[in-house]
Amino acid sequence: MCAIVGVINSQDAAKTAYYALFSMQHRGQEASGISACDNGEILTHKGKGLVTEVFNESSLKTLKGDMAIGHNRYATAGKNSGNDSQPIAANYSLGQISVVHNGNLVNKDEVRGALIDEGAIFQSNMDTENIVHLIARNHSPHLQERITAALDKILGAYCLLVQSRHKIFAIRDKYGVRPLSLGRLKDGGYIVASETCAFDLVEATFIRDVRPGEMLVFENGEDEFESIQLFEPEPRICAFEYIYFARPDSVVEGKSVYDVRKKMGAALARQSKIKADFVVPVPDSGVPAALGYANESGIPFELAIVRNHYVGRTFIEPTQELRNLKVKLKLNPMSEVLKGKSVVVVDDSIVRGTTSKKIVELLRHAGAKEIHFRVACPELKFPERYGIDTPSFAELISANKTCDEVCKYIGADTLEFLEIDDLVKSIGDEREYSLVSFDGNYFIK
Amino acid sequence: MCAIVGVINSQDAAKTAYYALFSMQHRGQEASGISACDNGEILTHKGKGLVTEVFNESSLKTLKGDMAIGHNRYATAGKNSGNDSQPIAANYSLGQISVVHNGNLVNKDEVRGALIDEGAIFQSNMDTENIVHLIARNHSPHLQERITAALDKILGAYCLLVQSRHKIFAIRDKYGVRPLSLGRLKDGGYIVASETCAFDLVEATFIRDVRPGEMLVFENGEDEFESIQLFEPEPRICAFEYIYFARPDSVVEGKSVYDVRKKMGAALARQSKIKADFVVPVPDSGVPAALGYANESGIPFELAIVRNHYVGRTFIEPTQELRNLKVKLKLNPMSEVLKGKSVVVVDDSIVRGTTSKKIVELLRHAGAKEIHFRVACPELKFPERYGIDTPSFAELISANKTCDEVCKYIGADTLEFLEIDDLVKSIGDEREYSLVSFDGNYFIK
Amino acid sequence: MCAIVGVINSQDAAKTAYYALFSMQHRGQEASGISACDNGEILTHKGKGLVTEVFNESSLKTLKGDMAIGHNRYATAGKNSGNDSQPIAANYSLGQISVVHNGNLVNKDEVRGALIDEGAIFQSNMDTENIVHLIARNHSPHLQERITAALDKILGAYCLLVQSRHKIFAIRDKYGVRPLSLGRLKDGGYIVASETCAFDLVEATFIRDVRPGEMLVFENGEDEFESIQLFEPEPRICAFEYIYFARPDSVVEGKSVYDVRKKMGAALARQSKIKADFVVPVPDSGVPAALGYANESGIPFELAIVRNHYVGRTFIEPTQELRNLKVKLKLNPMSEVLKGKSVVVVDDSIVRGTTSKKIVELLRHAGAKEIHFRVACPELKFPERYGIDTPSFAELISANKTCDEVCKYIGADTLEFLEIDDLVKSIGDEREYSLVSFDGNYFIK
Amino acid sequence: MCAIVGVINSQDAAKTAYYALFSMQHRGQEASGISACDNGEILTHKGKGLVTEVFNESSLKTLKGDMAIGHNRYATAGKNSGNDSQPIAANYSLGQISVVHNGNLVNKDEVRGALIDEGAIFQSNMDTENIVHLIARNHSPHLQERITAALDKILGAYCLLVQSRHKIFAIRDKYGVRPLSLGRLKDGGYIVASETCAFDLVEATFIRDVRPGEMLVFENGEDEFESIQLFEPEPRICAFEYIYFARPDSVVEGKSVYDVRKKMGAALARQSKIKADFVVPVPDSGVPAALGYANESGIPFELAIVRNHYVGRTFIEPTQELRNLKVKLKLNPMSEVLKGKSVVVVDDSIVRGTTSKKIVELLRHAGAKEIHFRVACPELKFPERYGIDTPSFAELISANKTCDEVCKYIGADTLEFLEIDDLVKSIGDEREYSLVSFDGNYFIK
Numbered sequence A, B, C, D: 001m002c003a004i005v006g007v008i009n010s011q012d013a014a015k016t017a018y019y020a021l022f023s024m025q026h027r028g029q030e031a032s033g034i035s036a037c038d039n040g041e042i043l044t045h046k047g048k049g050l051v052t053e054v055f056n057e058s059s060l061k062t063l064k065g066d067m068a069i070g071h072n073r074y075a076t077a078g079k080n081s082g083n084d085s086q087p088i089a090a091n092y093s094l095g096q097i098s099v100v101h102n103g104n105l106v107n108k109d110e111v112r113g114a115l116i117d118e119g120a121i122f123q124s125n126m127d128t129e130n131i132v133h134l135i136a137r138n139h140s141p142h143l144q145e146r147i148t149a150a151l152d153k154i155l156g157a158y159c160l161l162v163q164s165r166h167k168i169f170a171i172r173d174k175y176g177v178r179p180l181s182l183g184r185l186k187d188g189g190y191i192v193a194s195e196t197c198a199f200d201l202v203e204a205t206f207i208r209d210v211r212p213g214e215m216l217v218f219e220n221g222e223d224e225f226e227s228i229q230l231f232e233p234e235p236r237i238c239a240f241e242y243i244y245f246a247r248p249d250s251v252v253e254g255k256s257v258y259d260v261r262k263k264m265g266a267a268l269a270r271q272s273k274i275k276a277d278f279v280v281p282v283p284d285s286g287v288p289a290a291l292g293y294a295n296e297s298g299i300p301f302e303l304a305i306v307r308n309h310y311v312g313r314t315f316i317e318p319t320q321e322l323r324n325l326k327v328k329l330k331l332n333p334m335s336e337v338l339k340g341k342s343v344v345v346v347d348d349s350i351v352r353g354t355t356s357k358k359i360v361e362l363l364r365h366a367g368a369k370e371i372h373f374r375v376a377c378p379e380l381k382f383p384e385r386y387g388i389d390t391p392s393f394a395e396l397i398s399a400n401k402t403c404d405e406v407c408k409y410i411g412a413d414t415l416e417f418l419e420i421d422d423l424v425k426s427i428g429d430e431r432e433y434s435l436v437s438f439d440g441n442y443f444i445k
Helices: A013-024 A057-061 A107-117 A128-137 A145-155 A197-201 A239-245 A258-273 A287-296 A325-330 A353-365 A401-408 A420-429 B013-024 B057-060 B108-117 B129-139 B143-153 B199-200 B241-244 B255-273 B289-296 B326-328 B354-365 B405-412 B418-427 C013-024 C057-061 C108-117 C127-139 C141-152 C197-202 C239-245 C257-271 C287-297 C325-330 C354-365 C403-410 C420-427 D013-024 D055-063 D108-117 D128-137 D143-153 D198-203 D239-243 D256-269 D289-296 D325-330 D353-365 D403-410 D420-427
Strands: A002-008 A031-038 A040-049 A069-073 A088-092 A095-105 A155-165 A165-173 A182-186 A190-193 A207-208 A214-218 A225-229 A278-282 A305-307 A331-333 A344-345 A370-375 A413-419 B002-009 B033-040 B039-048 B067-073 B089-091 B095-105 B156-163 B167-172 B179-185 B190-193 B206-208 B214-219 B225-228 B279-283 B305-307 B331-332 B341-345 B368-376 B413-418 C002-008 C031-038 C041-048 C067-073 C090-091 C095-105 C156-163 C167-171 C181-184 C189-191 C205-209 C212-220 C223-227 C278-281 C306-309 C329-335 C342-347 C372-374 C415-416 D004-007 D033-036 D041-048 D065-075 D088-092 D095-105 D157-163 D167-172 D181-184 D188-193 D205-209 D214-219 D225-229 D280-281 D306-307 D330-335 D342-347 D370-375 D413-418
Touching: A002 A013, A002 A095, A002 A155, A002 A165, A013 A031, A013 A057, A013 A190, A013 A197, A031 A095, A031 D108, A069 A095, A069 A155, A088 A190, A088 B156, A088 B279, A088 D108, A095 A107, A095 A128, A107 A128, A128 A145, A128 A155, A145 A165, A145 D188, A155 D256, A165 C257, A190 A197, A190 C189, A197 B326, A197 B331, A214 C141, A239 A258, A239 A420, A258 A420, A287 A344, A287 D370, A305 A353, A305 B156, A325 A331, A325 A353, A325 B199, A331 A353, A331 C403, A344 A353, A353 A370, A353 A401, A370 C156, A401 A413, A401 B326, B002 B013, B002 B095, B002 B156, B002 B167, B002 C342, B013 B033, B013 B057, B013 B067, B013 B190, B013 B199, B039 B095, B067 B095, B067 B156, B089 B129, B095 B108, B108 B129, B108 C090, B129 B143, B129 B156, B143 B167, B143 B214, B190 B199, B241 B255, B241 B418, B255 B289, B255 B368, B255 B418, B279 D157, B289 B341, B289 D280, B326 B331, B326 B354, B326 D306, B331 B354, B341 B354, B341 D225, B354 B368, B354 B405, B354 C031, B405 B413, C002 C013, C002 C095, C002 C156, C002 C167, C013 C031, C013 C057, C013 C067, C013 C189, C013 C197, C031 C095, C041 C095, C067 C095, C067 C156, C090 C127, C095 C108, C095 C127, C108 C127, C127 C141, C127 C156, C141 C167, C141 C212, C189 C197, C197 D325, C197 D330, C212 D157, C239 C257, C239 C420, C257 C287, C257 C372, C257 C420, C257 D256, C278 C287, C287 C342, C306 C354, C306 D325, C325 C329, C325 C354, C325 D198, C329 C354, C329 D198, C342 C354, C403 C415, D004 D095, D004 D157, D004 D167, D013 D033, D013 D055, D013 D188, D041 D095, D065 D157, D088 D128, D095 D128, D095 D205, D108 D128, D128 D157, D143 D167, D143 D214, D188 D198, D239 D256, D239 D420, D256 D420, D280 D289, D289 D342, D306 D353, D325 D330, D325 D353, D330 D353, D342 D353, D353 D370, D353 D403
Parallel strands: A278 A344, A344 A370, A370 A413, B279 B341, B341 B368, B368 B413, C278 C342, C342 C372, C372 C415, D280 D342, D342 D370, D370 D413
Antiparallel strands: A002 A069, A002 A190, A031 A040, A031 A069, A088 A095, A095 A155, A155 A165, A165 A214, A182 A190, A182 A207, A214 A225, A305 A331, B002 B067, B002 B190, B033 B039, B033 B067, B089 B095, B095 B156, B156 B167, B167 B214, B179 B190, B179 B206, B214 B225, B305 B331, C002 C067, C002 C189, C031 C041, C031 C067, C090 C095, C095 C156, C156 C167, C167 C212, C181 C189, C181 C205, C212 C223, C306 C329, D004 D065, D004 D188, D033 D041, D033 D065, D088 D095, D095 D157, D157 D167, D167 D214, D181 D188, D181 D205, D214 D225, D306 D330
């Protein structure tokens, strides 16, 4: 799970990229980096941690110039990944290049294997490195041709930014699985970013989404940019952006994320009518759906679970007394509100079930009498393979248990997931979505 | 603005104090510290910053023992205060003592002046040091007598924890301006804390509030504690705890803070009926009142301002482009939701007016057509002097401008504050409150 | 073991104090701090660690003004001492005061006890706090009188700097146990410092030593300073300053430390003639004495033990393989030079004997055939009580073992200490010295 | 300028590598890193700074296994080099590989250019990356064959360690420009390191030097290692290792560095007889040569310049008063010793002349009457290109000025450099050396 940003034809481009990354880092962040190009030389600074941890005034100052691309990688459960930060900057036969990528290449192992067989070396575990190699190994004298040739060899969901010494190429795969939007900065520069909330912070104006299968070519110093439709679009935007991934103040493909989430909650409320004293969101991600649920059902909305946002990072080991500490450090149900009450709890998803189980325990401990757990997305039965870091079959609780079994496991009185149809209708059924996690229809393979 | 905690008769007392401080640090934190007593020696660790910044595993490990007291000081606008962290630990004629204090002594300058005239030295700017001196200068062979003698000389709002090598004394002034609650830990130990939300995290059971004018005496190794009513209670709990200061999941004097805030919002809604498309809280502090407003008025509730909780601390200076950055880093109004709409914005208070002004600007920029600003507390016309760090007359906008003038200054279409009466009714009119910021009735002087 | 500095009538006084402390921190440093006075307000910044760790550009910038005093405390084996950093700054009945102290008060427990009985509180373990209290408790309207009255009550070895809002008082006890020198800065300001090497770095000119029993009074804005002979001088400068404590490039009471150390080495060489292939110093402290030994004896000088100055602070625990790691990280004997050779090893002192034992082991391991250990100071039989942190009787190896027994313990072939007479002659026998560690003549008690 | 280390068949190999790097970091350090191999997976940790800054207990713990290679890069004046830390670890067609390199490839630009033309990407500025690419692009199924094929394509001075999942290959170029020595650890493992002082710290026994043109092949779990003479040796060890680069307690090609430096000093003394009061080394690097000079000339040796080893890193900007601060922070000449004296100052080299000029200034300021500057190496007239980071022609003072002009520039009374012949004799004239910096004979091109 990543977010990317590109800035061109704008003073202090790296600083604008920094702030854009800043506003997109709402799910923790494991690594961040920015490349900027000044006087024909691309410089890169990257490392582990939030953008505020990786950069300081002085490291940002070294990144001069009117062009910059940046990258956030969100916290992943996976293995230690010391060198896995982007951009990947390299010298190659046409000069210098820097690349950031949000998505996942499904044929990455084959491509990597073939590249390695041809003598390539890989210094990271990131599939972005595949793309840099493919560009470097092509023989065209034009970067643009090399990029398109490289794209012909890869399969998957991707949004890419490729920075040369004079240009930035912004590319979105033909399905448009991951979002990418274009905006204009006040000083006339352009910005391309994964989430439109980044535009708000840097005071850019949204122009339009990059189209599935489209490549935009920006040249430094040029006010106009070129649009090339590389592939016939077959749009299937990832439903997960609406469910969980995007910030509520982002607009994905013309739909307000906040608004979609409210509709999903409303759909959940229509699915089965239950009596309860109030609707409680799991903060912060469950809030809009809970609001939609409450509005639709007429059951009062209560913020009965308080989230501690000052958690920061504590490395102090808890005492024996303090169990479930990790969840409790973040979430505190109010027993004053919950005692003896029947509640509808709304969360955005159930992945492994462990956190939901702890939340139910905390609610019971706080005195809740009845707990009706409602999940604002369908059952996660299949691993997503297009850029969201969902776990394997073995770990996905809904891949292994029925809804009833999950309900028993987490300890709720009733449990319901959003129907796939309702999910689609909530986003808008005029188009198709990537729903692989729910229906296993791996349309890119 | 501070929070204090005391733990006694409990294993790993400092660790429990650490977690209690952790859950009470919801408003930033400028300094934190803990004293623990092991084998008759009191050790202290304190410093600038959040409790997670001041302590690490190894510094916490040095604080052994069954007794601990701790202190958080919240971010204050005031001057640099290098050494102003608590607890204040000292050697004195009966051995060792450590003291933490939440509140403000109104006669601190006189007491300090008198002490200095008698030859005392002050190594900090904190009024807590007054109390340590008063205890040290008394001649009784009993600490308890010295404490009561010291209390006779001070005037003000205070909650104090005094730790000797064997005891912890918990004292609340006769007005009970600042809250202090007693809980029991699972291992049989006791905990005293400013906010009951601390009990939730460390899994303590709320027993009761310390009473105005009461002193509790805990002895290490003793299961029973003593209660002494030092002063005739004249309860006037600070209304600000409900309005702004306490966490919503805390219970102050038997009243859920969350619930009181909702009532304040409802009262605001009854004050004047207006037509609007929805009610928008300023997150996070305005949320419960906005919810109450929405429920009462029937106007839909929308979380149309998104708060970025990953702000952390960025020291990167913004570019010229980025104005209003400080507020924008935190708050982003959703133009998708707001465009062309008439909204009621609910915040908990207006102090200087500068932040409210910027919020209105951001909402206008996001397209809001009409902005009805509603404040879930009365006009702040007088500086609070009992422990909350409100600014002076000159800086308090409502001390210098009428409601209409403030409305014009912040740029809203209409502006209303909660009536004092409604504030009192929201909390519960069976008792009296400290309302000095609103009515200037400085009852302690 | 400390070093102090005072700067007056000089721009950027705190910065000059910083650099002076910097050049005096040659033995590690546990704590450092500076007070500066600007516009009648004394501000202090202090903490644990080297002056380069405690201060950064921004913390130093807050310390504005023409007057500053500073303090270094050297690493002591003793107990954790969290708050024990100087200056001690306080508000008292004449305003504000800040004090630094190098030395030790022999009646500190009595004075502290009496002060505590009178109601004083002590927030540190430092005897400097005694002095601040004594000044605060006096009733004179003149600080100078208070200081002299305070001095009447204390016994011990001390160099003190007392800073008020307009003056700096520099005081040396009547024995002059610890050194204190006066210099002039290029901009006309004055500097007072423990070691003259501090003058070299800040390009000050040495004027003279502060005399035993003298108090200098500097007033801000005044070019002249006042000298008051408070006590009849009975000079007994501490011999340890020459042996071990001062930097070789310092001049103590008119004698070059480097020169004295060379003479001590020469005296050692005269004590008993032995045959050896070369003389090897234990770096860095044994180097000048070894040079003197080599010159006198005609035995070649070889730097056969190499010191690693990049040690820094490693917290990595050694493997089982790596024994004696702490000494080896610092010192590496060259086997190429030592193999099969007979060597005279010269060190400045033997305290507990543990390090000497390890050095002998390392030399044997490197192939040295014969090891004649020579110590450029007499046997340490008594704890120093006048400001140098020597350990107790039980730990001092020479308090418990004869020279022969120590020789056996450390594993040398022969061992000799400098005779007390030779020590005195090396420094210059025209005056008396503090020799308590060697002869137990505690002349202050 | 780098140092490398390899450890095989030894428990806690990374920890041993850490300590070996630790003892070799005597000239500051810009970057450090270690790769370790455990269970067939190579993990790498690297970064900017001293090994003590880049590693902590926990980062070192992740580097498990019996095999490790490590790298130090010394501070270079050159441009910022963010990603330029070694080892370079990569996935390639035979699995995983990690490489460290000390030296310089003279055909690196050609090789890099050719590789890039073939489609390779370079993610750093280090020539080490060339070698990894050459190995990856070969088609042999045996790593060893690939390495030898790669070596056929490179020209230059190099010591290489190549780590696969089961083996470590240690290679030295046929000239043996840079040193590489083999030792045995107590637990039976092997260690290969740039400097023998590393063996002392980790208690390894020196076995022999790796021979020019030799490749050693170590297999994990095997007690025996293989030796392959890849190239006919044409030994020309770099004279700079003796002059400046190696630690004095290292033995390079059987010659004690300390001993050679003393001989160079003695040769200087024979070059021209002058009268002087004493010989003063510039510490620490000039000490052995000064000692040799003093012994040969009979002029007394005095450590009249004191070095401050606690310098650490201060970022506080000096005041206007403090000129020449950088040199003064490190070096303080003792005026007590120098006043009115005629001195021979011995340093190891003059590169740009700026530091020597400041030293002469400081000595004059300290009162030295006559300053005879002696340099224990010949005039640096040509940039070294075989791994030592000497500056370009334009910056080398002796490439642009005669000895007399340099003497005038630095302000000494007389100046002499060591003759090339004497340099060679000091090391031992039974073999040839790399003397390119002095004679411009670039034997590898």
